[in-house]
Amino acid sequence: MGNASPRRLHRHVVTAINVAKTSFGHTAVATQVHIALWTALCIFIDDFEIDTGAVAAFAERFHAGQSQLHPLLDVFAGTLRDMPKFFHPYGAASIVSNTIQYVVCTLFDKEAENMEVHPAARDYPVYKRSRNGIGEAYSYCIFDKVHFPNVSTHIQVVPDLLSFYKEALVGEKNNFIHDRARVTGKDIEASLMDTMEDVVDLVNRARQILQGEGEKQAWESFIVGYVAFHFVSPRYKLEELFNDAE
Numbered sequence: 001m002g003n004a005s006p007r008r009l010h011r012h013v014v015t016a017i018n019v020a021k022t023s024f025g026h027t028a029v030a031t032q033v034h035i036a037l038w039t040a041l042c043i044f045i046d047d048f049e050i051d052t053g054a055v056a057a058f059a060e061r062f063h064a065g066q067s068q069l070h071p072l073l074d075v076f077a078g079t080l081r082d083m084p085k086f087f088h089p090y091g092a093a094s095i096v097s098n099t100i101q102y103v104v105c106t107l108f109d110k111e112a113e114n115m116e117v118h119p120a121a122r123d124y125p126v127y128k129r130s131r132n133g134i135g136e137a138y139s140y141c142i143f144d145k146v147h148f149p150n151v152s153t154h155i156q157v158v159p160d161l162l163s164f165y166k167e168a169l170v171g172e173k174n175n176f177i178h179d180r181a182r183v184t185g186k187d188i189e190a191s192l193m194d195t196m197e198d199v200v201d202l203v204n205r206a207r208q209i210l211q212g213e214g215e216k217q218a219w220e221s222f223i224v225g226y227v228a229f230h231f232v233s234p235r236y237k238l239e240e241l242f243n244d245a246e
Contacts (some may be wrong), residue, residue, distance in 0.1 A: 008047075008049060009040075009044065009049065012040050012043040012044055012047070012049070013036075013040045015039075015040070015043060015233055015234075015235050016035075016036045016037070016038075016039035016040035016043060017036045017040075018229055018232065018233055019035075019036070019039055019226075019229045019233070020032040020033070020035045020036035020039065021036075021225075022225035022226065022228050022229040022232070023138070023142075023222050023225040023226040023229055024141060024142070024222065024225070025221065025225060026217070026218050026221040026222070027141075027144050028144065030086070031086045031141075031144050034079065034082065034083075034085075034086055035141055037075075037079055038076075038079040038080075038099075039134075041072060041073075041075065041076040041079065042099070042102065042134055044072060045076075045102075045103055045106055046106055048110070050070050050072055050073065051069070051070060052107065052110075053069065054068065054069035054070040054073055055070075055073070055103060055106075055107060056107055057069055058073055058076070058077075058103050059100050059103060059104055061077075062077050062080070062100065080095075080096045080099060083095050083096055086144055086145070087140055087141070087143075087144055087145060088145055091140035091143070092140075094136065094137065094140050095137040095140050095141065098134055098136045098137040099134060099137055101131040101132075102131070102132060102133060102134050102137075104131075105128070105131040105132035106132060108132075109128075109132050116182070117179050117182045117183060118183075119182060119183055119185065120183075121183055122183045122184075124179065124183065125176050125179035125180045125183060126176075128176075128179065129176045129179075138226075142218055142219065142222045143215065143218055176195070177191050177192055177195060178191075180194070180195065203223060206219055207219070
């Protein structure tokens with residue numbers, strides 16, 4: 001595991017297993033295991049559990065077929081190469097592409113965390129959010145090789161709603177809600193409410209788009225499970241929010 005702390009890694013693995021079970025419990029067990037492993041490694045990178053120099057070299061070495069500079073990144077590369085075993089070619093390729101963008105943009109966000117978003121850069125928050133998260137990849141994970149509807153972006157903004165409390169709690173202001181508030185000139189609460197309305201609209205639109213009964217059930221299972229995951233996971237601290245309200 002290189003220089004990564006086993007105790008911290010265990011915590012991330014538990015989080016990844018929870019998201020696989022709650023959000024993708026409708027898929028085959030083997031698919032859930034693969035999603036959990038891939039998710040855990042994404043979290044390791046997001047929390048900078050792996051040397052940043054090794055992470056910075058990941059994309060180039062992955063595309064060149066070279067060994068990575070950290071053993072966990074070799075495992076990570078393997079999970080990406082195995083995506084076609086579980087998902088259709090377009091879905092698997094999109095998961096890989098989104099994951100690579102996520103790795104690169106996670107590093108960029110760290111370097112640019114003090115960068116102020118200009119009010120005229122109205123499209124930047126959505127542009128950044130589409131690249132520094134794995135929402136698009138998760139949308140393809142909903143439907144394995146049995147299903148493949150076009151819902152590629154409907155999940156991207158949901159994590160911002162559910163993880164906003166965690167990010168605000170630790171003083172992080174480099175997130176979609178804050179970026180959106182800056183470019184729209186609204187306060188944080190108004191920006192959050194606007195985002196909530198967008199999510200409701202997107203979820204309902206997906207329900208209209210999906211035609212097959214099996215696809216609709218998979219979508220509903222994912223939405224319910226994904227929301228439940230954020231409430232039960234200590235990583236997002238939403239339980240504290242409800243405890244404070246009592």
